Amino acid sequence: MLAAPGLPAQAAGPLDEATLARFGPEARAAASLEWAALDDAAALRRQCDQGLRAFEQEGQALRRRATADAGTLLPAYGALSAGFEDRLLPLAFLARVHPAAALRKAARACELRQQAALQRLHQQRSLLRALRALAPADPVEARLRQHLLRRFERAGAGLPAVARDQAAALQEALALEIQAYDLALSEDRREIRFTPAELAGLPAATLSELPRDARGRHRLGFDAVTADAVLRLARRPATRERYWRVWMQQGGEANLRRLDTIVGLRRDYAALFGVASPAAFELQGRMAGDPATALAFLDRLEAQIAPAQAAELAELQALQAADPQAAPGSRLQRWDLAHYADRLRQQRHPHEPEALRRHLPPQAARDLVFAIAQRSLGLRFEQIDAPLWHAQAQRWRLRDAQDGRLIGDLLLDLHPRPGKYGHFAVFPLRGGAPGRLPLAALVGNFDPQGFSLDDLETLLHEFGHALHVLLARPRHVDAAALQQPLDFIEAPSQMLETWASDPRVLALLPNVCPRCEPIPPALLQAALEARRMGRALHVGRQLLFARYDLLLHGAQPQPPMALWRRLEAASPLGHVQGSLFPASFDHIVSEYAAGYYGYLWAQVIAADFGSAFAPDPLDPAVGRRWRETVLQPGNEQPPEQLIQAFLGRPLREDAFRRWLQGR
Incomplete structure (x- = not known):
């Protein structure tokens, strides 16, 4: 983000x-x-x-x-x-x-x-x-x-x-x-408490980090690290359900009222300009151009994934039916998805996902993404000893690896703590232009025990945003990377995130961390194969989010919760009564309003960009062309022109279809 x-x-x-x-x-x-x-x-x-x-x-x-x-x-x-x-x-x-x-x-x-x-x-x-x-x-x-x-x-x-x-x-x-x-x-301090037995399945290292109350129960918050661990690894269905239901209450009825007010204010604002809806107002100047085009894109994508999504769900349902922990005859629920998806990956490609954290400590993950930028994009990173807002935060200086030219500074704040922004994002703090050194802050909430491949993918995604901010060199600061259309901005970062699944990229790890225990080849191969599974379900959920966002900001006013309930009820797993997801859907409250579809729109572009790197993601010649034709111009050229300049042709959707098929 x-x-x-x-x-x-x-x-x-x-x-x-x-x-x-x-x-x-x-x-x-x-x-x-x-x-x-x-x-x-x-x-x-x-x-x-x-x-x-x-x-x-x-x-x-x-x-x-x-x-x-x-x-x-x-x-x-x-x-x-x-x-x-x-x-x-x-x-x-x-x-x-x-x-x-x-x-x-x-x-x-x-x-x-x-x-x-x-x-x-x-x-x-x-x-x-x-x-x-x-x-x-x-x-x-x-x-x-x-x-x-x-x-x-x-x-x-x-x-x-x-x-x-x-x-x-x-x-x-x-x-x-x-x-x-x-x-x-951000200021949510609620906790939910579980006995050690209720958290069976979570790694001992994770449990040791959780605080306990006077009765010995573990006290869990709702940060990204904790939510992933509980919903993916807890073996007891009742534990997953209890945690998920409380998690889905974040923001509560008060945030539902605020969301309704926010959309109403946006509707009134668009009406001042004679525009029929907030979505129509926001899409002016974007690649899609109007809500009808964006919705047609979602419809086309939904038709492509429908058979695969049904097949993936059937596999998970069968796995649940054979689980002795599950109640006989129970139906797959939303709090079960991550757990059984993880178990299915284990069944097909046996490995211990949490074992990867031992081989990829946070410092090694950071140095790995720096090494990628050095090899492919010709960059060099130097840590600057400067006091920041917290001891965990770091400052890094970017230089051109060939001539030592100063490029900009990157701030890193990567681990969770109370009161901190709870997701993953890059904040473009200073735009590049002649005479200006850009500055970007990458904020995350990664497990301090180590990184999984999913974590590495997220870090690469956000690092892609940071590089976009830092490498853009427009003539005017108001043509910096942030000013590009929202349905293009995610493309560079989504392209870079795919490298977390490329063994040629992961082969750099021994160079950046000689003391790290090498990842056993069998473990790495199984983990990479497992990451190809479940893509249709992932895209299906993203489609639901994007459609909700566009319709909520559409011409017809609709109560946020009623619209969500109707759309989610029509999805394969239906709606869980009492869950209040829109109360915590902060993307569409901030700058991604009527723009969440842009993640999928940009992913099609990103897949096509990635096809140029397919022979070798670390090829410095391709990396230099990427840096100069896509990142460096900022918003001085329309996205279609940047795509043409890098690929030598207009956009194609073939690479995205291959990705959907797990290839």
Whole structure:
């Protein structure tokens, strides 16, 4: 997931004098900022006040300049965007990762003020008029101009005064509701308790890490690591069911009400522009273009997977029927899927999945993805000793492996802790452009005991987002990678994630971790073969999520829970009464609203991209072409042009169909 907190970053840590001289005062100013200095709520509020004052003053100067000389608008607007990043970037981001609750609260308040300031800027009619009058010098400027025009028009700069005020009020209310929805999830402290016997099947190492109450019961939270362990490995159906039912209550009825309000506000906002639905409003400028095209894509994909999905479910049902732990005649339930899918993989390709964690400690997994980038993309990584927001966080500097050129910085915060963002995402904190060093933060919640191949896939996926942010080198910061259409943004990361299943990539592991116990060839082969199973069920679930998102944001208003209940009830396993999944579906509350289909849309592109790497994923010539034709341009070219430039032809779906078939 590529997350956009709407904030700015810094390039803390010392830069050499030659670099400072080459990059000039922007790099020097960024280098002087220190993350660790933001150690309390008061300090954060002061920096927020200063940054917003500077942004308002620079916005006023931009309006005066645009009136006097529209020809300087694009570079002047870029400087304003860069200043927003450099002064404010860490602040909203710290709401996701800082250990202090008071500071997280202050960061969320600052984020709301940032969003309001951006809305005010983008409602300036004088800037919209200047953009409309601007004569672009070339296709790159023409695309940037069109992108900025859409930004101002969508903010309401072209609306009458009353409607502009309504747009601002709706955006303010929307930001509050979204933040409250996310807060209900990130600050969830509920626990569920099980005896050791109830958790039979979980590895001893996992159980030893779980805290216990006075009666000796294990206390479990609902982070990604714990949920995966319980639902996949717990042998008792009652344990899996109890955990799943409580997990599916995250957010509760309050978040269902917030989701309904959020979609209603989006509907009112789209209506200000005469657009029939939030989905139609959001899909303007994306590859799909409109909801009908996106839904037709989902329909076509669903028809392709239906037979395989039915066959996969039948196999799991048969496995459950033969399980002495299951009640006679019981039907396969949602809390059973991960467990029996894991057991079926074991039956077909016997191996101990958890054993892989012994061979892939977190440091080795990190170094492996760095080695992939070095071999394929010509990058070099150096750790920077700089205090950050938590002792677990790390800072890494990227350089070109050939000439040592400085590329940017990567922040890593990879393991779960209370109050931290609970999923996996990359936050693009500072966009690349001439004279600017990009900065990205990769945030995850991986098991500190070690990585499975699924974990490695997730790390590679997020690392792909980070590389996209760091390697983009557009002329203007507002054409950075984050500005690409949402249904393309996932393609580079989804391409890279497939390398977790390539033995040629995993063969690098002894080089990066000589002290690691080598993975036995039989274990690795079985694990890789097992990963080919269950793809139709996975895609089927993603299709359900995507269809729900589009219909929820469609032309016909529908209560969130009623719509979900109807759609899930029509799926092969049906709906479980009392489960409240939409109350925790945070993707569609944030920047993926009416865009969840983009994961599958981009996966088709990613599979075709991967076909170019099929002969050798570590081929530096192909990697260099990938870096230069797909990642480096940022949003200076439309996705179709990037696809053509890399593949030498238009997009095809053949590679995705082969992937679906397990090939």
